Amino acid sequence: MRGGAGPTLVLVVAVGVLVATGVTLLLERSLTRILLGVILLGNGVNLLILLGGRSGAAPLVGLAPAGQTSDALPQAMVLTAVVITFGLTAFVLAVAYRSWYLSGDDEVQDDLEDRQIVRLAERNEVPTADLGGEGPDNDPEQVDPGPALRRLRRGDRR
Amino acid sequence: MTPPLVPLPVVLPLLGAALTLILAHRPGLQRSVSVVGLTTTLAVAVALLVQAYRHGPVVVQVGGWPAPVGIVLVADQLAALMLVVSSAVTLCVLLYSIGQGRGEIGETAPVSIFHPTYLVLTAGVTNAFLAGDLFNLFVGFEILLAASFVLITLGGTETRIRTGSTYVVVSILSSMIFLAAVGLVYAATGTLNMAQLAGRLDGLPDGVRLSLQLMLLLAFGIKAAVFPVSAWLPDSYPTAPAPVTAVFAGLLTKVGVYAIIRTETLLFPGGEADRLLLVVAGLTMLVGILGAVAQSDMKRLFSFTLVSHIGYMIFGVALSSVAGLSGAIFYVVHHITIQTTLFLVAGLVEERAGSTDLRRLGGLARVAPLLAVLFFVPAMNLAGIPPLSGFLGKLGLLQAGVAAGGVLPGVLVAAGAVTSLLTLYVASRVWNIAFWRAPRLATAEPTVRLPALMTGATTALVALGVALTLAAGPLFQVTADAASDLRARTPYVRAVFPGGVP
Numbered sequence: 284m285r286g287g288a289g290p291t292l293v294l295v296v297a298v299g300v301l302v303a304t305g306v307t308l309l310l311e312r313s314l315t316r317i318l319l320g321v322i323l324l325g326n327g328v329n330l331l332i333l334l335g336g337r338s339g340a341a342p343l344v345g346l347a348p349a350g351q352t353s354d355a356l357p358q359a360m361v362l363t364a365v366v367i368t369f370g371l372t373a374f375v376l377a378v379a380y381r382s383w384y385l386s387g388d389d390e391v392q393d394d395l396e397d398r399q400i401v402r403l404a405e406r407n408e409v410p411t412a413d414l415g416g417e418g419p420d421n422d423p424e425q426v427d428p429g430p431a432l433r434r435l436r437r438g439d440r441r
Numbered sequence: 442m443t444p445p446l447v448p449l450p451v452v453l454p455l456l457g458a459a460l461t462l463i464l465a466h467r468p469g470l471q472r473s474v475s476v477v478g479l480t481t482t483l484a485v486a487v488a489l490l491v492q493a494y495r496h497g498p499v500v501v502q503v504g505g506w507p508a509p510v511g512i513v514l515v516a517d518q519l520a521a522l523m524l525v526v527s528s529a530v531t532l533c534v535l536l537y538s539i540g541q542g543r544g545e546i547g548e549t550a551p552v553s554i555f556h557p558t559y560l561v562l563t564a565g566v567t568n569a570f571l572a573g574d575l576f577n578l579f580v581g582f583e584i585l586l587a588a589s590f591v592l593i594t595l596g597g598t599e600t601r602i603r604t605g606s607t608y609v610v611v612s613i614l615s616s617m618i619f620l621a622a623v624g625l626v627y628a629a630t631g632t633l634n635m636a637q638l639a640g641r642l643d644g645l646p647d648g649v650r651l652s653l654q655l656m657l658l659l660a661f662g663i664k665a666a667v668f669p670v671s672a673w674l675p676d677s678y679p680t681a682p683a684p685v686t687a688v689f690a691g692l693l694t695k696v697g698v699y700a701i702i703r704t705e706t707l708l709f710p711g712g713e714a715d716r717l718l719l720v721v722a723g724l725t726m727l728v729g730i731l732g733a734v735a736q737s738d739m740k741r742l743f744s745f746t747l748v749s750h751i752g753y754m755i756f757g758v759a760l761s762s763v764a765g766l767s768g769a770i771f772y773v774v775h776h777i778t779i780q781t782t783l784f785l786v787a788g789l790v791e792e793r794a795g796s797t798d799l800r801r802l803g804g805l806a807r808v809a810p811l812l813a814v815l816f817f818v819p820a821m822n823l824a825g826i827p828p829l830s831g832f833l834g835k836l837g838l839l840q841a842g843v844a845a846g847g848v849l850p851g852v853l854v855a856a857g858a859v860t861s862l863l864t865l866y867v868a869s870r871v872w873n874i875a876f877w878r879a880p881r882l883a884t885a886e887p888t889v890r891l892p893a894l895m896t897g898a899t900t901a902l903v904a905l906g907v908a909l910t911l912a913a914g915p916l917f918q919v920t921a922d923a924a925s926d927l928r929a930r931t932p933y934v935r936a937v938f939p940g941g942v943p
Contacts (some may be wrong), residue, residue, distance in 0.1 A: 309610065309614065314606060317610055321610075321613055324614075324617050325617065328617050328620050328621045328624065329620075331621055331624045331625070332620070332621075332623070332624035332627070334624075334628070335624050335625065335627045335628030336627070336628075356627070356633075357624070357627060360576055360623075360624075360627075363576075363580065364620055367580075367583045367616075370587060371583075371587070371609075371613050371616075374587070374590050374591075374609065375606075375609060375610075375613070378594065378602060378605060378606050378609060379606075381594075381597050381602050382602050382603070382606065385597075385598075385599045385602060386599060391603065391606050391607060391610075392603050394604070394607070394676040395676065396675075396676065396741075
């Protein structure tokens with residue numbers, strides 16, 4: 284079906300489309316779409332590996348002359364990669380389900396830091412520069428270290 | 442003389458993982474299997490390092506298939522050194538987690554899953570270090586990633602699922618880039634054996650070689666958390682259980698750094714990406730440490746220092762001189778130990794005071810003096826106070842930078858010095874707030890003694906960090922030797938193909 288010059292254009296285009304759609308879906312927030320993106324991207328990359336080897340007859344000794352068999356190594360690698368992608372897909376699916384179970388949807392939320400910064404920006408405030416900020420006045424150590432220490436040791440600070 | 446040792450660091454943890462899975466309902470036996478497995482791995486790793494130092498790289502052809510057809514496992518000095526440090530650190534963290542499991546039962550997730558997964562993670566790390574084959578390196582990465590996915594979402598609470606999903610998606614993306622690069626390397630050269638690639642890549646047209654190199658660097662850069670692609674780390678690491686965060690911080694990013702070292706020396710020694718790497722290294726240092734300055738939680742703060750100090754290692758690699766590479770390897774060894782220790786200490790603080798939030802902590806130095814010492818030594822070590830190993834590592838790198846000459850290395854030397862000072866500021870800020878000011882604890886519960894095993898394991902790691910200082914002379918000899926071997930390339934290639942490259 285294919286000439287010796289290289290892979291057909293159809294397969295190359297297929298790799299491009301699979302990777303492009305996969306990456307687009309990865310940019311979504313919903314884990315289900317990310318999952319579909321991972322599947323498409325994985326298949327695209329696997330197809331790419333397959334294109335890297337020489338095409339030809341089945342790589343079994345005796346079926347074809349030695350020079351005309353296909354390269355078996357990319358096929359072996361793709362088998363491994365397919366299994367790995369499958370495992371990762373299953374894990375993402377489990378995470379998506381768990382996320383839906385816990386919070387009712389499978390959207391990945393903003394991280395903690397981002398949310399804090401957004402909150403500060405809304406109120407137009409600056410973050411507390413140094414958290415150590417207690418002057419000598421309210422530092423009990425500099426006034427009377429004894430009682431605080433004893434209270435703490437007994438563990439009845441209430 | 443005993444090549445069969447080489448596969449053991451991979452096989453032993455995997456075997457242990459299988460056994461601990463069978464023994465899931467017998468926690469006592471499970472624990473002893475894990476400890477014995479990792480202790481043996483450590484012993485094997487030390488033996489391998491001695492062998493590699495004395496006689497050169499040790500190679501095993503798996504299944505007896507000769508090199509370009511079969512898979513090879515190679516333990517040269519760099520790989521063996523990484524093996525020793527990583528198995529020592531994993532063993533200490535395992536003991537710590539066992540101590541923690543005894544201390545509080547219930548909250549800390551099902552222990553029955555923890556041990557097998559942890560051992561699989563170790564096997565993935567050792568496999569990545571030993572791989573003499575690009576695809577086997579990929580498999581090593583996948584083993585450790587799959588295990589780390591389970592560990593980071595341990596317990597399946599809402600926060601861990603949220604941060605875990607970021608981590609999972611980013612890791613999968615970097616794996617896909619790596620896999621695509623592997624496929625393209627094969628298409629371009631017709632082999633994946635690294636020793637064979639070393640020769641064949643040199644013959645490729647410049648453009649093809651550079652794009653393959655950049656693709657591999659991008660994949661490893663994401664894993665190593667190098668600046669423009671490091672944002673996933675500080676958000677995903679801190680929520681995991683303390684021992685998990687500690688081992689991730691110590692090892693996983695360093696596996697990425699190790700892969701970058703291999704790529705830059707064995708596969709693409711021309712140094713075409715050096716300027717790019719230097720710029721990226723400088724930005725990683727500065728952006729990372731400025732992030733740390735702004736943090737108010739100990740775990741998040743240490744995650745940012747982790748990102749920042751990856752910059753030092755990339756700096757050493759990018760100099761592509763023996764001195765720079767030697768400094769980078771020394772720094773990797775130092776940083777694995779110190780960063781793990783700091784996260785373990787953060788775990789101890791959480792156990793003792795109920796929180797790692799600096800706003801809710803104070804006066805720990807008076808309440809828990811031992812804890813204060815355990816924090817103070819590695820924190821000063823990280824900041825690079827003489828005579829500790831952090832100072833020696835930074836000094837080595839900065840000297841290599843000055844020796845390299847030129848404007849860009851000079852800027853990097855300045856950035857390194859500033860980062861070191863800011864690290865000192867960050868470390869002393871934590872010390873002042875959490876340990877020095879008036880006592881305040883987040884928990885109202887009466888004092889419980891920290892489990893002896895937890896403090897014991899942390900103390901052992903602190904001692905290891907100090908020992909690195911004392912043994913810095915011989916260690917620098919080993920790293921310099923490893924670096925000159927890496928630059929020369931021939932020892933590695935000749936060990937894999939004694940009869941010449943086919």
